[in-house]
Amino acid sequence: MSPRTERLARTWSDPPGLRGFLTTVDHKRIAARYIVVTMALLALDGLVAVDMRLQLAFPGLQRLHAQGFNEAFSLHGSGMMFLVSVPVMEAMAIWLVPLMLGQRNMAFPRLNAFSFWMYLGGVLMIWVPHIANVTPDLGWFEYAPLSGPAYSPGHRADVWAQMITFTEVAALAASVNTFVTIMRLRPPGMTLARMPLFLWAMLITSLMTIFALPAVMLVTSMLIADRLVATHFFDVAAGGDVILFQHLFWFFGHPEVYIIFIPALGFVAAIVETFCRRPTFGYVPIVLSLVAIGVLAFGLWVHHMFATGLPRLGNSLYTAASLVIAIPAGLQIFCYIATIWSGRPRFRTPLMWVVAFIVTFVIGGLSGLMTASAPLDLQLTDTYFVVAHLHYVLIGGALFPLFGAFVYWYPKATGRLMSEAWGKVSFWLIVGGFNLGFFPMHLLGLMGMPRRIYTYPPETGWGPLNIVATAGAAIAALGAAIFVANALLSLRRGAVAGADPWGGSTLEWSTASPPPPHNFDYTPLVKDRTPLWTGGQPQLDGLALDRRELLLTTPVEALPDYRQRSPGPSVWPLLTALAVGAMFVGSIFTPWALVLGALPVGAAVTGWFWPKRRES
Amino acid sequence: MSAERDAGVVGDLSHLPDTAIGPRNLIWWGTLGFMLIEGVAFLLAAGVYLYLRGQAGPWPPSSPPPDLAWGTAFTVLLLLSEIPNRWIDRRARAHDARAVRIGLVVMAVLGVALMVLRAFEFAHLNVRWDHDAYGSATWMLLFLHTVHVLTDLGDTIVLGACLFTRRIDPSHFADVDDNAGYWSFVVLSWLPIYALVYWGPRLL
Numbered sequence: 001m002s003p004r005t006e007r008l009a010r011t012w013s014d015p016p017g018l019r020g021f022l023t024t025v026d027h028k029r030i031a032a033r034y035i036v037v038t039m040a041l042l043a044l045d046g047l048v049a050v051d052m053r054l055q056l057a058f059p060g061l062q063r064l065h066a067q068g069f070n071e072a073f074s075l076h077g078s079g080m081m082f083l084v085s086v087p088v089m090e091a092m093a094i095w096l097v098p099l100m101l102g103q104r105n106m107a108f109p110r111l112n113a114f115s116f117w118m119y120l121g122g123v124l125m126i127w128v129p130h131i132a133n134v135t136p137d138l139g140w141f142e143y144a145p146l147s148g149p150a151y152s153p154g155h156r157a158d159v160w161a162q163m164i165t166f167t168e169v170a171a172l173a174a175s176v177n178t179f180v181t182i183m184r185l186r187p188p189g190m191t192l193a194r195m196p197l198f199l200w201a202m203l204i205t206s207l208m209t210i211f212a213l214p215a216v217m218l219v220t221s222m223l224i225a226d227r228l229v230a231t232h233f234f235d236v237a238a239g240g241d242v243i244l245f246q247h248l249f250w251f252f253g254h255p256e257v258y259i260i261f262i263p264a265l266g267f268v269a270a271i272v273e274t275f276c277r278r279p280t281f282g283y284v285p286i287v288l289s290l291v292a293i294g295v296l297a298f299g300l301w302v303h304h305m306f307a308t309g310l311p312r313l314g315n316s317l318y319t320a321a322s323l324v325i326a327i328p329a330g331l332q333i334f335c336y337i338a339t340i341w342s343g344r345p346r347f348r349t350p351l352m353w354v355v356a357f358i359v360t361f362v363i364g365g366l367s368g369l370m371t372a373s374a375p376l377d378l379q380l381t382d383t384y385f386v387v388a389h390l391h392y393v394l395i396g397g398a399l400f401p402l403f404g405a406f407v408y409w410y411p412k413a414t415g416r417l418m419s420e421a422w423g424k425v426s427f428w429l430i431v432g433g434f435n436l437g438f439f440p441m442h443l444l445g446l447m448g449m450p451r452r453i454y455t456y457p458p459e460t461g462w463g464p465l466n467i468v469a470t471a472g473a474a475i476a477a478l479g480a481a482i483f484v485a486n487a488l489l490s491l492r493r494g495a496v497a498g499a500d501p502w503g504g505s506t507l508e509w510s511t512a513s514p515p516p517p518h519n520f521d522y523t524p525l526v527k528d529r530t531p532l533w534t535g536g537q538p539q540l541d542g543l544a545l546d547r548r549e550l551l552l553t554t555p556v557e558a559l560p561d562y563r564q565r566s567p568g569p570s571v572w573p574l575l576t577a578l579a580v581g582a583m584f585v586g587s588i589f590t591p592w593a594l595v596l597g598a599l600p601v602g603a604a605v606t607g608w609f610w611p612k613r614r615e616s
Numbered sequence: 617m618s619a620e621r622d623a624g625v626v627g628d629l630s631h632l633p634d635t636a637i638g639p640r641n642l643i644w645w646g647t648l649g650f651m652l653i654e655g656v657a658f659l660l661a662a663g664v665y666l667y668l669r670g671q672a673g674p675w676p677p678s679s680p681p682p683d684l685a686w687g688t689a690f691t692v693l694l695l696l697s698e699i700p701n702r703w704i705d706r707r708a709r710a711h712d713a714r715a716v717r718i719g720l721v722v723m724a725v726l727g728v729a730l731m732v733l734r735a736f737e738f739a740h741l742n743v744r745w746d747h748d749a750y751g752s753a754t755w756m757l758l759f760l761h762t763v764h765v766l767t768d769l770g771d772t773i774v775l776g777a778c779l780f781t782r783r784i785d786p787s788h789f790a791d792v793d794d795n796a797g798y799w800s801f802v803v804l805s806w807l808p809i810y811a812l813v814y815w816g817p818r819l820l
Contacts, residue, residue, distance in 0.1 A: 107642055176649030184645055210649060214657040218664070222756070231745050231752035233664070239749035241671050244664065251660070522625060542629030551629060552642060562633045564642050565787070606774050611782070 005521055007545045012104060012517035014569050023569035025109035026517060030116050031095030032413070037123060038088040043484070045079040048072050050477055053437070057470040059458040069454030070137040075130065077140030078160060082167045083126070085398060086209075086256065087119055089263040090174040092405060093202045095413070097178055099508035099515060100196055102187040102524035104543075104550060105566055107180040110573045110608065115173035117577030122166030125585070129159045136160035139452065141253065142223070144234035144245040149227045158227060158588040161220040165584055168217045175209035178202055185550060186558040187507070188540065189526035196506045196529070197273075197280060200287050201266030204294040205259055211298065212255035219248035229591050243308055250301035257393070258297040262290060264398040265332055267405035268354050272336050274408070274504045275351040276343025279530055282335035289328030296325045306374045307381045315374040322372030329365060333358055348502075349423035353404030356431045360396025364389060367442065382452075385445025391438045403430070403483065410487065411501050415513045416494030422486040429479025437472025440465040505530035510537060523551050526558075572608035579604045635786040637709055643794050651801045654764065658805050661760055665753040665812055669820055676743065676750045681817035683740040690733040691810050694803050697726045701803075705796035708789040716784070716792050720776035723799070727769035734762055741813075750817075757809050764802045771795050 001009075014020030014029070024030065052072050055064040064072060094115075098106055106112050129135065136156045138147050147157040182203045186195070195203075223245070225231040232238035234245050265286075273280045280286065302310065302318040336358060345351060367389040371377045380386060411417045449462050456462055500509040509532055511520050522539035524531065531537065540560075543549045548566040553559055579600040586593025638644060669675050704719030738758065745755035775795055779788060 108646055111646075172653055176646060176653070179649055180642065180645040184642060210652050211656055214653055215660055218657055218660050222664070222752075225745075225752070225756075229745065231755070232747075232749045233668075233752050235749065238747075239668065239672050239677055240752070241668060241749070244667055247667070248660065248664070523629060525626060537624055538626040539624050540627045540629050541625045542627075542631070549634075551632075552636070552640075560629055560632055561640060562636045563629065565634070602770055605770075609774065611778060611788070 002521070004545065005516060008518040008521060009516045011544075011546055011548060014517070020569065022574055023113075023571045025105070025113050025567060025569055025573075027094050027098050027106045027109065027112055028413075028515065028519075030112050031091045034087060034091030034094065034116055034119065037120065038084050038091060039484075041079055041123065042084045042088075043480070045076050045084060046477065046480065048076045048079070050473055052076065053470040053473040055454060056456075056466050058467065059456050059460070059463045061455055064454060066454050067137065070139075070452075071130075071135040073452055074136045074139055074160070075126070078126065078136060078163065080394075081140055081256065082164060083119075083123055085260040085394065086171055087167065087174075088402065089205065089260060089398075090115075090171060090178070092263065092267075092402070092409075093178050093205075094174060096409065096508065097181050097199065097202060098185070099412070099511070099519060100199060100506050101181070101185055101190070102507045102510075102520050102526075103181070103185045104518050104520065104548070106177050107185055107550075108177050110567055110570050111173050111177050113570070113573035114577055115170045115177070117574050118166055118173065118580065119170035121577060121581040121584070122163050122170065125163040125166050126159060129155070134159055136163075141249050143249075144223060144226070144242050145236070147223055148234050149230075150235075152227075155588060158224060161224050162584050162588055164216060164220045166581070168213045169580070171209055172213055175206040175213075179206040179210070182206070183555045184552050184561075186553050187524045187526050187551070188553055188558055188560050190553075190558045192556055192558075194526060194529050197269035197283065197286055197290075198263075198266035198506075200290055201262045201269070204290050205262045208255050208259050208262070208294050208297065212252045212259065214252075215248050216252035216256075219245060219252075222248075224587065228587070243305070246305050246308065247301070250304045251298075254301040254304060255297040258293055260394065260398045262293060264357070264401035265290065267401040267408075268336055268357060270504075270506065271350045271354050271401075271404050271408050272339045272343075273530075274502050275348060275354075276339050276345045277503070278339065278343040279505070280335065281338040281342060282331075283529065285331055286335050289331045292328040293325060296321065296328070300325065303372055303374075303377070306377045319372055319374045323369060326365060326369055333362065349418070349420060349427060350404040350408040350502075352424070352427050353400050353407070356427070357396060357400040357404070360392055360400060360431075360434070364392025364396050368393060380445060382450055383445035384441040384449045384451060387451055388438050388441035388445060391434075391441075395434060395438075400431070403427075406487070408502065409508075410490070411494075411497030412508055412513045412515070414491055414494070415497055416490055416492075417497050417501060418486050418490040418494055422482060426479045426483040426486060429482065430476050431479075433472045433474070433476030433479055435472070437469050437476055440469045440472075444469075500532070505533045507531060570608070572604060576601065576604035576608055635790060637786075637790045637793050641790045641794070643790060644797065647794050647798055651798070654801075655805065658760065658809065661753075661757055662808060662812055665757060665816065666820075668749050668753050669816065672750065675820050676817045677748055679743040679747060679751070682737075682742055682754070682814055684814055686733060686736040686740050687810060687814045690730060690737055691806065693726070693730055693733060694806055697723070697730070698800065698803055700726070701796050701799050705793055708792040708796070711786065711789055713779075713784045716789065717776070717779055720772055720779065720792070723772050724769065724776055727765065727772060730765060731762075731769065734758075734765065754813055757813055761802075761806055761809050764805065768795065768799050768802050771798070 014024045014026060055061055055069060094112060134155050136159055142157055142160050145151060182199055222233040226233055232240045234240045234242050269280050299321045302314060303322045306315055371380055371389055407418050407423055444462055444465050497513045499513055507524055522541055523543060525538040525540055528534055543551060543563060548568055550564045550566045552561045552564050554561050583593055583597025583601055586597050700719055700722045704716060707715035707719060741754055743751035743754060745751050772795060775791060
């Protein structure tokens, strides 16, 4: 290690032991925590799904009763959407964005730490009550009036609503951070037009999050207010309206799908580029279609509400809008196929996940076109057809690319490669098991099997396809177990990766694996979209070695602007999260928690922003 | 130097300034992000109000409209507060420590006065939050805005305390600039809410 690397590493290191654990603002460490917790919950919520599949394997089973089944699909849906899919994409961004930018940290390191602690609060908010048997039981959207005070006494609905508040605060903090990091921390020369597609994807996702998430925070706050202080937002007898709940929920809920899906497109773009040995085909059309998806996603929410009896013109309009989004989505797929077609593809595990993504997502997209049509949707809504569709889109469209991304960047994070052979075994088991598990659900839906039923009589004829679906789930679960084992064992046993095991094109591959605390010794100077393939790697010196400093550049042209002091380890993000968390939990029981709880929050935020003696 | 040549070093950044103010400053962008989030929340809350109005017959359904006096007094004072607020922003950009300290005291006093007026506003809405959906929506709008006034008032007081107890360095001027920008957001976002809460029941 050169003296320069050593000096920088000392400046950017955390304190040792527990103190470092609680105070770290290192984006890699925070992202790693995020990813470990999301993966653990993916496994846990996946097991809940297996539990539901066991219950439905044969007609007439009574092992999980109605209440248990309600709790299972509520835990599974809420967990997968709010605690797994969205946060794992944010976590990948928190880890990758500074590395792809050749930077030493995110724009707001302490906000990053705060985001994770709030997210962890959300995880505890739903799992601790679950242990105490206060599990939410109204699905992942908890529609009013069912979730209102009249029909849901007790605290199950509050637990769900406050879990949302925690995770949305976390997601909004992460999104503002990602947005500003991409806009202001790009290395000199990386103009907007030279950004890797993954950064475009995350820029658009962070803006979408900023515009979509306030809707769900507002609607859950209104629900809590109806339950706690007797407001009447969703109380029809006092002038409230229950459809209003659905409008606000889906104004968030539909963009949410794309908030999960667009980062996955970023992974796909990075993986096809590296494994096809050519720049991704159609950079400009891909960027424009990402923007188009981001905008159109806000005009589709009503297609989740066709069955609520909307005006006919509304149904036609939203049918059309829902069909239109297939154009930019399809365009992307053609660009990725063109990249594979015209490149020199090496079918390593990450690229195989991309191929699985293309096939599965196209199937999910086509069933989406079917459900986008209001008349057909009226037949299919609330049947297993929709369960099949949404899992093809979310697992095929987001999780498969995520698994590919996990294998692709694993060597950068750990310094070792995952086993290719076991990677392929887990790939085939997961992809095969998934299709075996979910394809029959299309047919079950067409046969009329409704969603969210805990059992069914044998004369329905749904038994055979259900046992096939359960077998598929078991096979996919085995594949997932092998995937996890591969990741754990490769930490020690994997082949040593070196800085750039795949021959990548973007800046993260130019630093050591795993990266040192400061990520890069020098500031890279970028001249095109694939800096590592054009060679030379010119660099700039001049940022401080003995204190934490970041380079800020102009938002469009990425010209060097000024050197920004970057904060070091701090316990305030944790203390602030604890204070905010206490206020949220307290407000389940009494509105005074908002008043009394604001005092510790104010104190913690003051501690956070009070200038340190050293700096003044 | 040879190590640097080996590393392909082609330039030096140490001549760059180490602070910036206004849109060049990093914090400005963070505040922009949070203003976007809060702006969307305000828009949606206004949407809720209009949606509920669309579902109702007479508006307000069964209570007199809010008294105009306190809300209008609040609006006038809030608009007037923009004068010292913009002044403080200009003085911060000119690195005028004394003016900035005085300005923050003025803004803190104005903030407290506004909160007193706001308390009277709540008392003269002529509807309780638990009376009907109209009352709930009205209280929600006013509550959301009050949280913003309080947030910026808290920020102003803490910033003031900080600037009176230590030597002011350039990054503090950027904080003052940022605080002033956020106050302008609090002022601007109030105008549509004022229109809805006070004139909605009379005109819609």
